Amino acid sequence: MALLYVVGIGPGNPDYVVPRGLQLIKEAPVLVGSERALADFAQPHQITYAIKGSLSDLVHWIKExxxxxxxxxLVSGDTGYYSLLPYLKKTLPDQPMEVIPGISAMIFAFARIQEVWQDADLLSFHGRVPPEEALRYEPHRKLGFLTDKVHNGAAIAQILHDHGWPSDCRIVGCERLSYEDEHIEELTIQSMSQTTGFEHAVIIAFAHKN
Known part of the structure; x- marks a missing residue:
C-alpha cells in the first residue's frame, strides 16, 4: 500500500530541512505543498498539487x-505545531503514514535572537485567538506568537497593551525567516503598535523582570 509522508520544511530555506525530509522530497513521485514550498522544492518530473483552496478537495486528490x-x-515549520497533520489524520484515519519533523518558525525565531524558549508560552494568532488568561501580564513572562494578516505585529502589540503589558516592554518581530530578505526588528510594545508588517510572522514579547 502506498505511503503518505508529511514532511516539515522548517522556516522555508532548504538549508534547514532535515536530511531525511530532503531525501523524501527529492524522490517523491507526488508532491503537495503551498505555492511557495513547491517553487522551492518541486522537481520537473513530479506530479504536484498546490494547497490554496478546499482542504476536502485536497484530501480527495491525495486519495486518488x-x-x-x-x-x-510539505508543511511549513514543524509537523506537530499548527500544521496540516491533524486534518490529514482525521480525514485519512486508515492511511499508512510517516511524519518527518521540521524546525518550527517559532523556535527558529528564538534562535535568531539568541533567546531560549524553554520558559516561554507559545501561542498563535494565526487563524485563531488565544484565551484571555494566556495574554495577561506578569513579570518575567515571555510570549511567542504566530501572526496572520488580521493579527499582525501592530494588532498583537495593542492586544498586549490592553491586557496590562507596559508600553515600554521589549517586543521582537521576525518575518521571512531563513530567506535572504529576512527581517528582524526589536521594538517596544508602543512602537510595534504603530508599525506595519509582520503578517505571517513571529512576534516575541518580554515582560519586565520585576
Missing part, C-alpha cells in the same frame, strides 16, 4: 494519487 503512488505533503 495514493492508489498509484506514495505522496509527500
Amino acid at each position: 494519487q495514493l492508489g498509484e503512488h506514495d505522496v509527500v505533503v
Whole structure:
C-alpha cells in the first residue's frame, strides 16, 4: 500500500530541512505543498498539487494519487505545531503514514535572537485567538506568537497593551525567516503598535523582570 509522508520544511530555506525530509522530497513521485514550498522544492518530473483552496478537495486528490503512488505533503515549520497533520489524520484515519519533523518558525525565531524558549508560552494568532488568561501580564513572562494578516505585529502589540503589558516592554518581530530578505526588528510594545508588517510572522514579547 502506498505511503503518505508529511514532511516539515522548517522556516522555508532548504538549508534547514532535515536530511531525511530532503531525501523524501527529492524522490517523491507526488508532491503537495503551498505555492511557495513547491517553487522551492518541486522537481520537473513530479506530479504536484498546490494547497490554496478546499482542504476536502485536497484530501480527495491525495486519495486518488495514493492508489498509484506514495505522496509527500510539505508543511511549513514543524509537523506537530499548527500544521496540516491533524486534518490529514482525521480525514485519512486508515492511511499508512510517516511524519518527518521540521524546525518550527517559532523556535527558529528564538534562535535568531539568541533567546531560549524553554520558559516561554507559545501561542498563535494565526487563524485563531488565544484565551484571555494566556495574554495577561506578569513579570518575567515571555510570549511567542504566530501572526496572520488580521493579527499582525501592530494588532498583537495593542492586544498586549490592553491586557496590562507596559508600553515600554521589549517586543521582537521576525518575518521571512531563513530567506535572504529576512527581517528582524526589536521594538517596544508602543512602537510595534504603530508599525506595519509582520503578517505571517513571529512576534516575541518580554515582560519586565520585576
